Amino acid sequence: MLRKVGLMAAMAALPAQAETVESSAGSLRIEAMVTGLEEPWALEFLPDGALVVTERDGRLLLVRDGEAQSVAGVPEVFAEGQGGLLDVMIPRDFAESREVWLSYAMPLEGGAATAVGKGRLSEDGTRLDAFEVLYHGDAMRGGRHFGSRLVEALDGTVFLTTGDRGTGPEGLESQDPARVEGKVIHLNRYGSAATSLPGHRPGVFSLGHRNAQGATLDADGTLLLVEHGAQGGDEVNRVEAGRNYGWPVISYGEDYGGGRIGEGAEKAGMEQPLHYWVPSIAPSGLMVYGGEMFPDWRGDVFTGSLNSDFLSRLDPEAGWAEERIASAQTARVRDVVEAPDGAIWFLSVIDGAAYRVTPAE
Template identity: 50%
Template sequence: MTSATHLATITLVGLSSLCAATVASAQKTYTITPMAEGLEGPWGVAPLPRGGLLVTEKAGRLIHQKDGKRNEVSGMPKVAVVGQGGLLDITLARDFEQSRMLFLTYVKAQDGGGAGTALASARLSDDASRLEDLMELFAMKPGSNGGQHFGSRVVEAPDGTLLVTIGERGNRPAAQDRSTHNGSIIRVNRDGSVPDDNPFVDTPDVLPEIWSYGHRNPQGAGLDLEGRLWVSEHGAKGGDEVNRIAKGANYGWPVISYGEHYSGEKIGEGSEKEGMEQPEFYWDPSIAPAGLMVYSGAQFPDWEGDIFVGALKFDYIARLSGDPLEEVEQIKTSETARVRDVVEGPDGGIWFISEINGTVYRITP
């Protein structure tokens, strides 16, 4: 675990809103190309294996774009747009080319008031015009009236189970209360059932979907090349973290943190406590980390295994590498304005969302 050290920055060579930009970094020259523009509140992107993309907009729209043509996908779940929440992440099933299955996270209004993070699966029609066989797989308990810290990324693990990140919804103590889903990563099967090997299935008064807990607001998640889950999560004032997730582990919030409350008051008991995990890396000051991706090296072999994290606050993509993990480069251009999501495309290109620009971009050599 280490705090941030900025070893390399990049410089923009040229840019047009309709054309690719060539960028020179300490490592290489590469190209940033806009793939979809004019989006409103884009949150999650899924490049499609046969070309084109799907992108969520927070207001509840799922957009399909291919070959310069765009359509809104019908058949969506009912989405509650509350503060930071709305329609959030999208992930294609690993067998998407055969099954056409995808997974969505979103905010769902709950009976009795309040709202919470939910997960659904659906099949994309062959013409990409609608969702079919929509099924809710999970909804967090309980909901709340707060508008912050919904998470929320969904990742398909190598065994086919689904991992979903959930923030503590602004209720700090709830992240240590395993009778709620607040501040946890949950794991369910593709049909929504609870896997028999979840860590707390036989523990009284603990919700069985919980895989790890003690999280503040994990908004980035991805698998490394060994199939292990990594997440990026927001600290308070300082203390943004990158964590490698272990089954049943407690990541400490709000008992330990490398940040402080916005008031300047100390958080919890300090930065360490027995039985609570240390981050692999933390930022101070905070960068407001969003999407996270671990890169395969397909188009950039020198970056194999590196972690890419979008920064909402300082408008760049962080590249982290090494053991111990360090921030070794900042990809910072006019395109990287408030980076909401970072994913690897089917061809090994690095795709990202600029929330401010309302654009999905792709980085290629």
């Protein structure tokens, strides 16, 4: 089924839908490429340049050659609160496997849980065939903090982030290695555990996370996360197997309404973030830039802000110094990716649009 989604060629965007802003890399052109989206959550490119976009209510769109096509075969989702259809991941072997991986809030008896599954995109792009659920957590009530980012590791295994389900500083699910909540889960391509640590539930790779809504690999292939704090204390973490990232025992934020969380900001045996924000920016989406279009930004880390309306650029070689790229289009940025040509694309929840960032001519 064709959706009424607006598609704009790069040279024909309307003036109201393109803006030039200044940055450390010079003038940037930000223009709408896809409009009319409904609560977009994630975007990813196929090898042929087509774009896939998830909408939280449960729609998967394939955007190609000026048309946005709804893709059938998507699983039923728990589209309540922060739940719904969430991330999409296209593995590196897509040309052979045609696999599309989805993470989502899965309805279960007694509530919902973060889940991941995959299907094969049909040759005409109209459906996911043979979709199968590969992994899901335990049912919990409520619609908060599903985490749900997907990243393919260098060896072809897959990382999935899970949230703490909004249990707050009193909830210790994130610290329990036998539970799924507040973890990074490491899976093989068929859904079995790719990591098995002593005393941990199979698949649990790391623990002590609150709600990681951005994930990617750094230049060395190590997993990076951005995760939400409470009032302040959003973090960038480099994640390694068996490590504990602290939530809710340590945090640089404070509880809603005030007051210390847990035991303070540090504790032996718990990892420190690479960078943190106070006050919170509600980071979402994560990308390490490696393209040719912005050579001065190679190796820099980009994330979006859901509450302060900007793209954040962090420079690890300059002590994680931050540049905030703000425009009328950067309202509630949910995801940010590097396109095959080196352009930067991001999703705006407020506008229901996918934007492309290029050097201004």
